Amino acid sequence: MTEEPPRPDGRQRLIQSALALFADRGFDGVSVRDIVTAADVSVGLISHHFGSKDGLREAVDAYFIAQFEEVVTASPGQDGGGAQIAASQWVDDWITRHEGEAGALFGYFRRALLDESEWGAAIFDRFYNIAQTLVTRLDARGQIRPDVDRLWLPFLMIYLELGTTLLEPHVRRILGRSGFDKELWRRRHRAYGQLLRSGYGRQRAARTADET
Amino acid sequence: MTEEPPRPDGRQRLIQSALALFADRGFDGVSVRDIVTAADVSVGLISHHFGSKDGLREAVDAYFIAQFEEVVTASPGQDGGGAQIAASQWVDDWITRHEGEAGALFGYFRRALLDESEWGAAIFDRFYNIAQTLVTRLDARGQIRPDVDRLWLPFLMIYLELGTTLLEPHVRRILGRSGFDKELWRRRHRAYGQLLRSGYGRQRAARTADET
DNA sequence: GTTCAGGCTGAACAATAGTTCAGCCACGGC
DNA sequence: GCCGTGGCTGAACTATTGTTCAGCCTGAAC
Structure with a gap:
């Protein structure tokens, strides 16, 4: 631990610095x-290695995706489906592994989904497919009540899953600590899974008759 | 309808054009x-009316907030609480009233929450307070099961509420039409309220024993 | 007709942006 | 020693940015 590896070369330092800055303040x-x-x-080193600022962005994207692939692809029980929800422990470990850099990676992820980069769209689609597959599977097993909206359910799952990432600065401000804090992360995933399956109400079909 | 009002003056056109452009591509x-x-x-008209580009931004913010206050403040049954959820019909009307401009307003809202502007934070806090109050009230009435996580429930409500706004481009891409489409909006709010109260599962305490 | 005020113009300006390129330095092979 | 090779430098350049300001135009007041 005390034996630090040698300082990474300029190319690598550029990528990591750019990742952190882009995550914090955006590309522009x-x-x-x-x-x-x-x-x-x-200054010259950017064009030397990457040709341009845009080239650097592509390198940062590639670097980010490499770290990100770890999470989605190597997820335990990789046939998709329920693993997605059960994987919270695994994500937990990933965060530990990327200590220090995790904040920047999540920040970059947030920007990617909001700035409509090409691969930000690809990532969202991936989430959608996972949620969609999960819903189909649960449905086939009869585990979803007939009155549940099949169109919106996958989206609502994604909102619950990505909410903390998308709104991290606000969550942190209110809770006083990062939403990626290990304990909070675990607890949130438990709350999220429970809400999805059972809601908060006592009576199942608590039709409170406030609309329609 | 065919009797269009006279073209708004330069100041107003600047604010509306800037709002649309900021919403689409961000301030920078x-x-x-x-x-x-x-x-x-x-070019000169910006500094003439607003002093600088930043002054224009402030004017756009003020304009946006004016439209936004309508939604949050004037909500029917303004003592907060359950109205928040029941207000979907009201928001529905608001969208109709702001036809054409609604997309830009939602886009601007999205950016405000993500760029961490001062008042973006204020708006989030407002949402949090509404959700928090709602949870407290429901809890006092014994309408929330004891095993539900009180810390995360307000956040999860907000995620469900804001998800479509924050991820609109992606939702639109997948559904083929805007998530603010009247029919989709209404249907989504129904699905969202139902999921919150009852979840998707058949058995209430469906402890699927996949973790802890 | 003269004057004044206010909305508005756009060439010119200074600052900042991204990019270029001639050349420095350290290291390994000849 | 000499020669490359590759990582790296930074002053200089050009394009673009936000900002300025002297002045135009219109309409109401006198």
Whole structure:
């Protein structure tokens, strides 16, 4: 632990500094001089390695996706489906492994979904497919009540799953600590799974007659 | 209907054009020349009316908040609480009233929550307070099961409520039409309320024993 | 007709952005 | 020693950005 590996080379430092800055202030909100200052290299190195600022972004994307693939692909019981929900422990470990960088990675993820990058769309579609498959499977087993809306259920699952990531700054402000805090993360996933299956109400069909 | 009101003055056109562009590409992603071109005025008019691009942003914020206050404040049964959920019909009407501009307003709202503007935080806090109050009230009436997580429930409610707004481009891509489409909006709110109260499962305490 | 005020113009300006390129330095093979 | 090779530098360049300001135009007041 005390034996730190040698300082990564300029190329790697550029990618990691850029990732952190993009996550924090967005691509347009960061100048190349901000990046090279953070990475402690010269301006020229960006075009030398990546051709342009946009080239750097692509490299950062690739780097991010590499870390991200770990989470989605290598998930235990990779045939998709229920594993998605049960994987919270696994994500927990991933966060521990990426300590220090995890915040930036989640921040970058948030921006990707909101800035409509091409692969941000691809990632959302992936989530949608996973949720959709899960719903189909549960339905086939008769585990979903007939009156549940099949169109919106996958989306609502995704909202619950991604909510903390998308709104992290606000959640942190109110809770006083990061929503990616290990304990909070685990507890949230338990609450989320429970709400999905059973709701909060006492009576199942508690039709409170406030609309329609 | 055919009797269109006279073209709004430059100041107003600037605010509305800027709102639409900011919503679409973000504050930093839009140049003052983009804005004046869209508003069909000259560059000088921005500093003439607003002093600077930042001054314009403030004016846009004020304009947006004015439209937004309508939704939150004037909500029927304004003592907060259950009205929040029951208000879907009301929001429905609001969308109709702001036809054409509604997309930009929601887009601007999305950015506000993500760019961490001061008042984006204020708006989130407002949502949190509404959800929190609702939970407390339901709890006092004994309408929430004891095993439900009181800390996360308000957040999960917010995620469900804001999810479509935050992820609108992706939802639209998959569904083939806007999530703010009247019919979809209504249907989604029904699904959301039902899921909250009862979940999707058949047995209430369906402890599927996949974790802890 | 003169004056004044207010909405508006757009060429010109200074600052900042991303990009270029001639060349430095350290290291390994000859 | 010499010669590459590859990572890296940073002053200089160009395009674009936000901002300025002298002045135009219109309509109401005198």
